[in-house]
Amino acid sequence: MTKTIIIFGYGPGISSGVAEKFGSEGFNIALVGRTQERLDSGVARLAAKGISAKAFVGDAADPASVSAVTDAVKAAFGTISALHWNAYGVAAGDLVTASSAEIGSIFDVAIKGLLASVQAALPDLRDGRGAVLLTNGAFGDLDPQLDQYAAATNNMGLALANAAKHKLVGLLSAKLAADGIYVGEVMIAGSIKGTPWGGDNPDAIEPSVVGDAFYRLYTERTETYARLS
Secondary structure (H helix, E strand, C coil): CCCEEEEECCCCCHHHHHHHHHHHCCCEEEEEECCHHHHHHHHHHHHHCCCCEEEEECCCCCHHHHHHHHHHHHHHHCCCCEEEECCCCCCCCCCCCCCHHHHHCCHHHHHHHHHHHHHHHHHHHHHCCCEEEEEEEHHHCCCHHHHHHHHHCCCHHHHHHHHHHHHHHHHHHHHHHHHCCEEEEEEECCCECCCCCCCCCCCCECHHHHHHHHHHHHHHCCCCEEEEC
C-alpha cells in the first residue's frame, strides 16, 4: 500500500524539499496551505517529477479547518502514514506592547493547530506506526543571544511559539512512543534557499538537505531532534 504524508504549511523552501524527498521515496503527497495557486503550482512541480500529489486548502490556525482537511486527505489517499507540520505564525512580535488578543493567538498555529492535526490523524498513525515530523526554528532555543535578536527584530511571539513547540515535541514523543508513533523535529538555525530569507546568502541551506534530514529521522527513528545550520 502506498504511504501518504500530509504537509501543513506548504510553500517554497523546507516543505518543498520534504515533499520532493518523500515523494521520491514513493509517498503520496498531500499539500496543505491557504493559497490555492501556490498549492497548485507545487502539485504541478511534483507531478513533473513523477510524484503523486494533491492540493488541499486549509487554515493551520483553525483546529476545525485542520481536522476537516485531514479528513479530506484520508478520503483522497487513504491512510495517513506521516504528518509534517511546517506551518508557523508571527503574532505578537513585541510582547510588551501586544494586545491580549495577539498574545492569545501566539499558539494558534504552533500548538492548537498542530495538536488538532495529530488528533485527527492519530488512528491512522497508530495503525501504521506512523510519524509526526515538525519544522522548528532556532528562536526556540534557550539562548540569551537569540533572545536578544528576537526581541530586537520583533520576533518575540515567534520565539515563544517555537520554544513551546520544541517542548511539545518531547511531550508527544514520550506519550506516543507506546503506540509505535515516532515524533521528530528538525531545528533550522539559518536561512533556506528559495525563500525570502535565503536571498543571495551563499550559506543558505538547500531545501533538499532539510528533506533528507526529515527522511532520515523518519526511517531511522532513533533520534528525536536534528539541527541544521
